[in-house]
Amino acid sequence: MLIELKDVNKTYNNGQPLHVLKGINLDIDRGEFVSIMGASGSGKSTLLNILGILDNYDTGEYYIDGKLIKNLSEKQAADYRNRMIGFIFQSYNLIGFKTAVENVELPLFYQGVARKKRHQMAMEYLDRLGLADWATHYPNEMSGGQKQRVAIARALITRPQIVLADEPTGALDSKTSVEIMELLQQLNREEQMTIIVVTHESGVANATNKIVHIKDGIIGQIEDNREHQASAFGTTTIMK
Amino acid sequence: MRDVFTEIWESVRRNKLRTCLTGFAVSWGIFMLIVLLGAGNGLMNAFLTGSEDIATNTMQVGGGRTSKPYDGLKEGRRIWLEDGDVALTGSELFADHVDQVISTVGTNVTVNYGKRYFSGYIEGNYPARQEMDKIEVRYGRFINDKDIRENRKVVVLPENQAETLLGGGSRDSGARFATLSFDSSSGIEVDVRSLIGKYVKIGTFSFRVVGITKSDQMSDSNLFYAPYTTVKIIYGKGKEIDDLTFTFHGLDSEAANEAFEEQYRAAVNLRHRAAPDDRRAIWIWNRFTQNLQMNKGRRILSTALWIIGLLTLLGGIVGVSNIMLITVKERTHEFGIRKAIGASPWSIMKLILAESVSITAFFGYVGMLLGMIACMVLDKTVGQSTMSVMDEQIAMLVNPTVGLDVALGATVVLIVAGTFAGLFPARKAAQVRPIEALRAE
Numbered sequence: 001m002l003i004e005l006k007d008v009n010k011t012y013n014n015g016q017p018l019h020v021l022k023g024i025n026l027d028i029d030r031g032e033f034v035s036i037m038g039a040s041g042s043g044k045s046t047l048l049n050i051l052g053i054l055d056n057y058d059t060g061e062y063y064i065d066g067k068l069i070k071n072l073s074e075k076q077a078a079d080y081r082n083r084m085i086g087f088i089f090q091s092y093n094l095i096g097f098k099t100a101v102e103n104v105e106l107p108l109f110y111q112g113v114a115r116k117k118r119h120q121m122a123m124e125y126l127d128r129l130g131l132a133d134w135a136t137h138y139p140n141e142m143s144g145g146q147k148q149r150v151a152i153a154r155a156l157i158t159r160p161q162i163v164l165a166d167e168p169t170g171a172l173d174s175k176t177s178v179e180i181m182e183l184l185q186q187l188n189r190e191e192q193m194t195i196i197v198v199t200h201e202s203g204v205a206n207a208t209n210k211i212v213h214i215k216d217g218i219i220g221q222i223e224d225n226r227e228h229q230a231s232a233f234g235t236t237t238i239m240k
Numbered sequence: 241m242r243d244v245f246t247e248i249w250e251s252v253r254r255n256k257l258r259t260c261l262t263g264f265a266v267s268w269g270i271f272m273l274i275v276l277l278g279a280g281n282g283l284m285n286a287f288l289t290g291s292e293d294i295a296t297n298t299m300q301v302g303g304g305r306t307s308k309p310y311d312g313l314k315e316g317r318r319i320w321l322e323d324g325d326v327a328l329t330g331s332e333l334f335a336d337h338v339d340q341v342i343s344t345v346g347t348n349v350t351v352n353y354g355k356r357y358f359s360g361y362i363e364g365n366y367p368a369r370q371e372m373d374k375i376e377v378r379y380g381r382f383i384n385d386k387d388i389r390e391n392r393k394v395v396v397l398p399e400n401q402a403e404t405l406l407g408g409g410s411r412d413s414g415a416r417f418a419t420l421s422f423d424s425s426s427g428i429e430v431d432v433r434s435l436i437g438k439y440v441k442i443g444t445f446s447f448r449v450v451g452i453t454k455s456d457q458m459s460d461s462n463l464f465y466a467p468y469t470t471v472k473i474i475y476g477k478g479k480e481i482d483d484l485t486f487t488f489h490g491l492d493s494e495a496a497n498e499a500f501e502e503q504y505r506a507a508v509n510l511r512h513r514a515a516p517d518d519r520r521a522i523w524i525w526n527r528f529t530q531n532l533q534m535n536k537g538r539r540i541l542s543t544a545l546w547i548i549g550l551l552t553l554l555g556g557i558v559g560v561s562n563i564m565l566i567t568v569k570e571r572t573h574e575f576g577i578r579k580a581i582g583a584s585p586w587s588i589m590k591l592i593l594a595e596s597v598s599i600t601a602f603f604g605y606v607g608m609l610l611g612m613i614a615c616m617v618l619d620k621t622v623g624q625s626t627m628s629v630m631d632e633q634i635a636m637l638v639n640p641t642v643g644l645d646v647a648l649g650a651t652v653v654l655i656v657a658g659t660f661a662g663l664f665p666a667r668k669a670a671q672v673r674p675i676e677a678l679r680a681e
Contacts, residue, residue, distance in 0.1 A: 054580060054675045082582020093577045093678065097250050109243060110582040154581065197581045 001063075002161060002194055003028040003051070008060035010046055017226075020046045022059070022217040033185065035205040038214040043089040045166065047214065048198045052085055053077045065161060082110050084240040086155030090170035092147040094139040094154075102134040104153045110160065125153040129183070147178035154181065156193075163187075165197040169204055181207040191198045191232060206230040248595045262563045263603030265556035266657075270604045271649060274551025274611025274642055275618075280545045282623060283638025284538050298372050299501075300525040301325070301508070303484040310515035319512045319521050322479040328511060329486055329504075337500060341486040342366040345468065347475045347509045349446040351397075352441040353405040360401060362442065364471025372485060375465075380436045380451030385468040387450075389522065395440065395447040396465040398455035399432055405440065406430040445474065488528075550653070557600070557661045564596050564665035575669055576677025585670035590616075591667050595657055597661025604654035608647065615641045 001025070010021040020043045026033055038044040049055035050062065062069045064084055072080065073195055087093075092104045101122045108118035126135050131147045139147055148168060154165050165184065169177035185207055187193045199210055205211045211223040211230055223230060252259050303319040323343070346363035370382040375624035378399060387394050397405075408430030417547040432452050437639065439446040447466065455461040486534045491497045501524050506516035568575075575588050 049675050052580070054678075075586065077268065078579060078582050078584040081580060087580050089678070091572075093580070094572055095577060097254060106578070110578075110587065111586070158582075187316045 001027045002030040002032075002065055003064040004061070004177060005051075006061040006063075008041075008050065008057045008081050010050065010055075010057045020217050021050075022182065022218075023060070024214075024219055026212065026219060028194065028196065031188070031192055033188040033195045033197075033209045033214060035197040035199055035208040035210070036212045036214055037199060037202070037205045039200060042214050043217040044200075044214050048164055048196070051162070051196065052087060053081050078110075082107055083158060084159040084161045086158065088148070088151050088155050088163065088165040088168045090167035092139065092151045092171075094142075094147060094150060096139055096166055099136050100140055100142070100150045103139070103150055104157055107154060107158045121157060122153070124151070125157050129153050143176075144172045145179060148176075148180055149174065152180075156187070161194060163193055163195045165195065167199055167201075168197060169199070174203075177201075177204070194230060202230065226239070244594050245598075247591055248546075249570075250617065252599070253565075254671060255567070258563060258566075259599060262559045263555075263599055263606075264601050265559040266553070266603040266654075267556075267610070269549070269553030269556040270607035270654065271611040271614070272607055273546070273650060273653075274546045274646070275614050276549050276645055277542070278542055278615035278618065278640045278642045279637065281642060282637030284541060285369065285638035285640075286511060286635045292499070295529045296528050298485055298527050300483055300485045300486050300527075301329075302523045302525075303518045304517055304523050306514045308515050308518050310518065311513045313372070313513055316402065317514075319514060321484060321522070322478045322481060323509075324479065325508055326481065326484050326626050328507060329484060331418065333507060337488045337490050339487040339489060340368055341484060342368050343468065344369075344479040344486040345472050345476055345481050347471075349442050351395075351401070351405070351464075356405050356407060358401050358404045360464055361464055361467050362395070362471060362475070364468040364475075365465045366468050369465070369485075372487060376454040377451050378454050379433050380449070382451055382453075383465055385586075388469050391448045391469045392467055392665045393445055393470055394467065395442070395449045396453055397435070397440075397449055398452040398453050398461050398464055400431040400461050401464065402449075402452050402454040403430055404436050406432065406435060408432075413559065426616030443474075446519075456529040458586055460569040462527070479487055489526065494529055494532055496638050497526055501526060553653070553657060556603075557657045560596055560600055560658070560661040562666060563599075564592055565668070566661050567595070568592060568665045568669040570673055571669070572677045572680045575672050576674045576680065579672070579674040582676060588672075589666040589670040592666035593659060596666070597658035600649075600658030601654050604650070604657075607652055612642065612647075 005024050005026040008021055008024040009019070012173060013021055014016040016151065025175055036047060038042050046055065048082035051059050053072065056071075064080075069080065080190055081087075094100075095106070098106070101119065104125055105118045108121060114123075126132050129152060131146060131153070134142060134146060134150075139150070142150070163184075168184070169180055172180060181204060184195055184197070187210075188195050195208075199203060199205055206225065209224075209226050211225050211231075213220040213223070219231060289374060301321065303321045306313070306315050306317045306319065309315050321343075326341055326343045329338055342365070344359055344365050348359065349362045349679070350357050350359050365383060366388065367383050367385055374381065377396070380396070382396055383394065386392070408681070420617075431614050435449050436452065437448065437450075439448050441447075453465075488500075492502050502517075505519070505524065509516050509518055509521045512521060578588060587589050618637065619639045623635075626635045
């Protein structure tokens with residue numbers, strides 16, 4: 001198992017204690033394409049933050065590739081994020097004053113990769129995503145779809161074990177959304193990349209192979225969706 | 241390294257005006273520091289001109305007036321030093337420290353050369369005096385042992401008085417180092433060298449001029465030298481001498497000097513039937529301790545100037561710190577992204593610290609450069625002018641510049657200050673939690 005969650009609990013203590021995750025048990029294997037679905041407030045974002053080592057959990061155990069992820073120092077957490085996890089965000093989270101290629105290079109910069117080498121790799125990834133011509137453009141000169149593809153390139157460049165996507169199509173129109181999901185599907189299919197998508201859109205979830213439903217901090221149903229029949233709106237569209 | 245500078249440049253480029261305004265405060269601080277230290281140096285140099293030429297291991301002793309009754313004698317009695325005091329000083333008693341003792345005797349005389357004359361003070365002296373007072377003989381020679389032994393009637397005149405005797409004597413400050421001086425009244429040029437070997441008349445005696453010393457406006461320029469023995473025979477008052485000077489060794493601290501002076505004073509006082517602890521019976525001018533005190537004063541002045549300069553700089557540092565805090569706040573979201581993709585807290589901290597140090601160092605160096613230019617301008621203007629006090633030309637500032645040590649010191653200050661200014665904001669940036677930072681806009 002690549003990811004193992006055992007009875008993970010998380011409570012926020014901002015005034016009123018809020019028990020967000022109430023004993024999550026979840027196993028995800030290498031090469032899986034999973035979506036985590038739930039309404040807002042269901043705890044899916046918190047789960048994603050814990051999976052991405054951006055947040056701590058209170059009790060339970062979380063293993064990535066057999067490594068226990070618990071009580072890490074900030075430095076260690078940063079290192080694990082850098083080497084094991086690629087993030088794709090709803091709002092792209094590109095750095096505005098850096099060009100596309102510089103944004104893609106950044107994770108390699110934190111690995112201490114030499115300037116030439118990382119530039120070359122970044123160009124390679126941009127090229128694969130069809131953005132080679134846009135390498136020297138700044139994020140504000142690009143469309144939403146292009147920005148998200150730059151973000152995907154940035155997530156992939158360190159060859160992570162897991163790609164975590166938080167509402168990756170949330171800010172995109174339906175046509176671009178379909179393109180991005182197809183891109184993720186392709187990555188999963190062709191490179192056996194483990195991808196976890198958090199979404200509340202059934203169309204997005206339908207593009208994945210497994211749908212984990214989360215409600216009130218508890219995992220409900222786990223749906224096998226290899227036939228992509230989960231969406232009521234057809235298999236190839238995303239309803240906005 | 242290049243990456244760090246690229247990041248800093250990107251950040252600074254986005255906030256040019258803000259950075260420049262902040263940088264100005266730093267520049268101003270360092271500018272003030274450099275100018276203050278430069279002016280302070282100039283002031284100190286002006287004070288010390290002349291005195292630095294004197295050997296520092298000598299003490300001069302002169303007679304005074306008793307201030308307390310002793311041994312049946314009333315206070316207020318005049319003490320004259322005598323040959324016996326010279327012998328005492330040179331005796332076994334003080335042999336541990338005293339090297340060489342010379343005495344002087346002198347009187348006011350008029351020196352005639354043809355129709356020209358000047359009034360001066362003839363001081364009977366020993367050859368050793370030249371070394372002790374670092375007297376610079378420009379032409380001819382100083383008094384030598386043979387003069388002393390044979391009671392020769394020779395004199396060593398200061399340059400300006402030699403000019404007077406030759407009918408020159410221009411007091412133009414520009415001419416003080418010139419061999420040929422231009423006489424504005426008579427319009428003739430005089431060569432003081434021509435006076436060497438000539439005889440001048442002092443009272444009823446003829447003295448041969450054997451040397452010309454450099455005269456400077458800081459010291460007595462109407463004092464001139466003749467052999468001690470000669471002056472003593474002609475003008476002496478029995479055993480009495482004017483003062484005595486001795487060189488010493490092995491007194492390295494202020495305390496050691498004080499202890500020696502105490503012992504010495506007691507011995508000499510007793511010879512003259514004065515109270516051993518009477519500090520007015522004889523006067524002791526210890527150039528070594530004087531020099532120590534001068535150096536102490538110099539250090540205090542310099543410390544005070546550093547403190548003022550650093551306090552001025554502090555304003556600039558607070559400004560940089562403030563700007564870095566704003567920068568951190570503005571870039572919280574960006575830091576969140578960086579952390580999410582693997583930036584360690586230290587790498588974020590480094591980013592802010594490097595920016596802070598760069599801004600401080602860059603503008604600091606601009607300020608330092610301007611400060612040094614200002615010092616040079618000061619040197620070329622005020623540093624070249626003199627002011628006339630009681631007929632004496634006194635330079636207000638001499639060489640008011642700062643040395644390499646100050647520049648290096650200021651560099652250290654800038655780097656420390658920049659680090660200090662960035663430390664708090666950088667810590668704040670490093671402590672940003674990524675999920676909260678990502679939420680911030």
